[in-house]
Amino acid sequence: MSIPRPRKIALLVALVATLALLCCGGGITALFVGSLTDENKDGLNASSYGCGKGGPVDPDTKLPRIRPYGAEQIRNAAVIINVGADLKMPPRAWVIAVATAMQESRLNNLGNLGTRNDHDSLGLFQQRPSSGWGSPTQVRDPVYAATKFYNKLKTIQGWERMSLTRAAQRVQISAYPDAYAKHEPLATQIVNQLADGAAGAAGDSVTMVCASGRQIAASGWTRPVGAVVGSGFRTASRPTHQGVDLIAGKQTPITAAASGIVSKVKCDEDHSGRRTCNVDGYPGKGGCGWMVEIQHAGDVMTRYCHMIVKPFVHEGQEVTAGEIIGRVGTSGNSSGPHLxxxxxxxxxxxxxxxxDPVRFMREQGTPLGGEG
Structure with missing residues (x-):
């Protein structure tokens, strides 16, 4: 799929702008949609700007091919999404529901598997009639099963800000509570393709808008700061710059870009082996200054550098998307305040x-580059 000429021009202008702006210490250091076909990737990029406003596709129409799932499995995903929309659940709930069904049944409406059956679990969500989910016939009805899942999710206080795996586990009470996380990236892309770019949406299915500012998108991602992009990723002038600089004033709150586990908090050493992070840095000093790393679903890790003081989180801490983890500064190898x-x-x-964080965050429906 070709990129429209106006968007090509906008991207070129943004690239030129990044080459001229602020420098920082990014010297330390297959997107997750790699499971999709090339044609699916084009479809994702095309739909990522709709923010769900066109609504979910009809499950009984021709649906896109999304590997590794077949036509019937994708139809079941479309049913789950449509039920969520009918119940006025926000798109984030659709992602959680699809990911749960991916883990429980691989999006197959399973009947009794005999000796391979988990007790009396049936259907897309492996709901158990003996546990009060409904009759065997009911839980094998995809519409009924999805409705029961969403209605249970509604009762969980604060599910909207939970990690996907925690929210799913609170509904399912699974023997494998951490198993849902690995499905989040592909579930996000399935929802994006089947619901007009809903991965970038905020609000419920009636008041859906494109996520902006501090809003958390259906993908579960949000901007770490609302700021323009300065120096870009591996530019011609800075080929070893492994991230992007988000230009913001000192003390601007920095938030976790998605739910996850804090894996690293430290004052990074400069080129002389010193740890002097409580002072402003300078170009050539070396090091990331005060920094945080967070591990997210899908084996994605994010890094946040140059904080003004020791971060507000500690290693091993679970954080939610949008939670404040520190404040913008200019410690380490830095020529001015930025993240x-x-x-x-x-x-x-x-x-x-x-x-490239710019590309990655765009595909989560939360493009970097300001509050708009």
Missing amino acids: HFEVHLNNDRSSAGAI
Whole structure:
């Protein structure tokens, strides 16, 4: 799919602008949609700007091919999404529901599997009639099963800000509570394709808008700061810059870009081996200053550098999307106040795992570059 000429021009202007702006210490250091086909990736990019306003597709129409799932499995995902929309649940709930069904049944409406059956679990969500989910016939009706899932989700206080795996577990009470997380990236993309770019939506199915500012998108991601992008990712002038600089004033709150576990909090050493993070840095000093790393679903890791004081979180802490983890500063290898923000795949902290945060965040429906 070709990019429209106006968007090409806008992207070119943004790229030129990034080459001229602020410098920082990004020297330390396959998007998750790699499971999709190339044609699906084009479809994701095309739909990522709709923010769900066009509504979910009809499950009985021709649906896109989304590997590794077949036509009937994708139809079941479309049913789950449509039920969520009918119940006026926000798109974030659709992602949670689809990911749950991916784990429980691989989006297959399973009957009794005999000796391979988990007790009397049936249907898309492996709901058990003996536990009060409904009759065997009812729980094998995708509309009924999805309705029961959403109605239970509604009763969980604060589910909207929970990690996907915690919210799903509160509904399902699974013997494998951490198993849902690995499905979140692909579930997000399925919802995006089947519901007009709903991964970037905030609000319920009636008042849906494109996520902006501090809003958390249906993808579960939000901007770490509302700020313009300065120096870009691996530009011609800075090929070892493994992230982007988000230009913001000192003390601006920095939030976790998505739910996850804090894996690293430290004052990074400068080129002389010193840890002097409670003072302003300067170009050539080296190091990230005060920094935080967070591990997210899908083996994605984010890094936040140059904080003004020791971060507000500690290693091993669970954080939610939008939770304040520190404040913007200019510690370490820095020429002025900003947040240096990195995204890494496969929880690889090295430069080999780093990818372009601008592209990644755009595909989560939360593009970097200001509050609008």
